Amino acid sequence: MTDTVISSAKREVVIGFERPFVVIGERINPTGRKILAAEMSSGDFSRVGSDALAQVQAGAHMLDVNAGIPLADEPALLARAVELVQSLTPVPLSIDSSIVDALEAGLAVYQGKALVNSVTGEEERLEAVLPLIKKYGAAVVAISNDETGISEDPDERFEVAKKIVQRAADYGIPHNDVVVDPLVMPIGAINQAGRQVIHIVKRLREELGVNTTCGASNISFGLPNRNGINAAFLTMAIGAGMTSAITNPLHDGVMQACMAADVMMGHDPDCRRWITRYREPSAMGGEGERRRRSSRRGRRV
C-alpha cells in the first residue's frame, strides 16, 4: 500500500495501489500547439482556462500545467497559468517544466501539495529539483532516464528509477512522494514497448513500492486509430499495476477505458461509478441531464 497524496486548497487526490486510477489531463501544454503558445506569449490565457474546464468536465482528476515556450519568460507564464487554473477548478495540479526556475515560480504560488513534473536521473537535475520538492513539501514525477539518455532495456530504466528514489530519500523525500514514469516508447517503432511497460511497472511496484505514471499517448505515435491503442495500453498498464497517467481525457475511449479498468481491478465498489455514468436514461430525466449531474458531483477518493 503506497499512497501519494496530492492536493489543492479544495480537494485531495490519492494515487495508490488500491485506489481508482488517476487521470492527469495533458492539454495545458504549448508544445506542438502553436496557437496556444502564441496566445500565452501575448498574455491571453483564455484557452488555458477553457482547456482546464473542459478536461475536468471530461473527468480528469488532476491537470498538468506546462508553459514551455521558447524565448518566453517561462517562470512568469507558468506561475500565472497555475494561479488561473487553481482559480477555476478544484483539482490538484502537476506543475510541469524542464526549467528549475519555472518549477519554483509555480510552486511559490501553488495552493496545496503539488506534483512536480519532473526530475530525471541526471545528477544536475537531481541536485536542482529535489531540494525544491523538499522545501515545498511536494511530490515529484521521476523520469527514468539519465545522462546516458533513455535505455531501450527496461531493467536499466528500472535502475535509474531506483537511483532517483534513493537520492530523494537522502533529501528526506519519502518513496511515496516519488511517482515514477518508466517512459513509454512508440509501439509502432518498438514492438515490445507494451510488454516493457508491464514488466517495469511490476518491478517498480513490487521492489520499490512506488506509484507510477506515464505519458500514455506516446504509445500510439505514428499509428492510425490512436484512441484504440491508447485505450488498450491504459487498460493493460492498469492491469499490471500502473496507478496514474498523463493523457488526454477529451479523447474518445480514454476515460471509458480507465473507468472500466477500475471496475476490473475491483476499484469501483459495486460498480457504482460505472453504473452512474453509463446507466440508461430513466423516465425521470434524459441522459444529458444525468451526465451533467454526474459530473457536478465531482470525485471522491
Place this chain on the structure above:
Amino acid sequence: MTDTVISSAKREVVIGFERPFVVIGERINPTGRKILAAEMSSGDFSRVGSDALAQVQAGAHMLDVNAGIPLADEPALLARAVELVQSLTPVPLSIDSSIVDALEAGLAVYQGKALVNSVTGEEERLEAVLPLIKKYGAAVVAISNDETGISEDPDERFEVAKKIVQRAADYGIPHNDVVVDPLVMPIGAINQAGRQVIHIVKRLREELGVNTTCGASNISFGLPNRNGINAAFLTMAIGAGMTSAITNPLHDGVMQACMAADVMMGHDPDCRRWITRYREPSAMGGEGERRRRSSRRGRRV
C-alpha cells in the same frame, strides 16, 4: 510455449502463448435465442448460416456451434449445424454441448481437428468426454468446476483444472490439447472477478503450461455499457496471458480491443494487421473497399 492446433479441412488456427489472440464467435447458440431455437427445431438453419458468415466477416478466427434445445434431437441438430457451417466458412469449429452423444455426433461429421466444448472436473463427465477426445484426436475446453459446483476461490478452480489436465494425460491427451476455461464471474456481483481471472490465468500458464479461454461476455452481466466492460476485460485478460475467448465478434469494440491487445503484447509484428485494418482510406479506394479486401485476405497464424 504451448501451441494448441485446431483445424478445419481448409485452415489451421493455433492458440498459443506467443500467438495472436484467438476469437471464437459465440453466436450460434440457441440458448436464450428463442427465434433461432424455433427455427433450428423446425429444420430451418438459414440463421445458423448467416450468423456463421457474419461472425467470420467481423473477424472471428473460430466459431462455437451449439444446438442445445430442450426436447430436440440435439445430436442430429448439432451434426447438421457443424456440416452446414463447415460448408460455408473455412474457420475451425468449437463443438459445444453438454450432451455426450451430441458431441460425438458433431465430431463424427467434423472435418479437421475440432475443439470440443467442454469437459468439467466431474468424474462422470471426465469418463465420458475424454475417451471421445482421444478417439477423434480433438482438443478440449476444460471448465474448472466439479461435483461441488463452481468455487468462488480461484485457487480451488485452479486445482480442478489441474485434475482435468492430469486425467486427460491418463487418457493420452497432451496438456497442449487442453484449453482451460477458468470461469468468469459477473463483476457486478463479485467485484474481485477481474483480479481472480488475472490470478488464475497466470497460474494456469506458469504452473500447468496450458492455453486458456473463457466466456468473456459473462463479466459484464447486469451492467450498462457491456461493451466497455467486455473490452477492458479482454484487454486485461490478454495482458495476463489469456490466449482465446468465446465472445461476440459483432459487438462494437470487442474485435478492436483484441487487435489492440495483440499490438500491446507484441503479437502483431510491425503493427501490420492494425495498420491494415485502421489506416485512413487513400485516394485509390474508400474505406469500405479496403475493409472488404482486408476481410477476404483471411487469417494467417
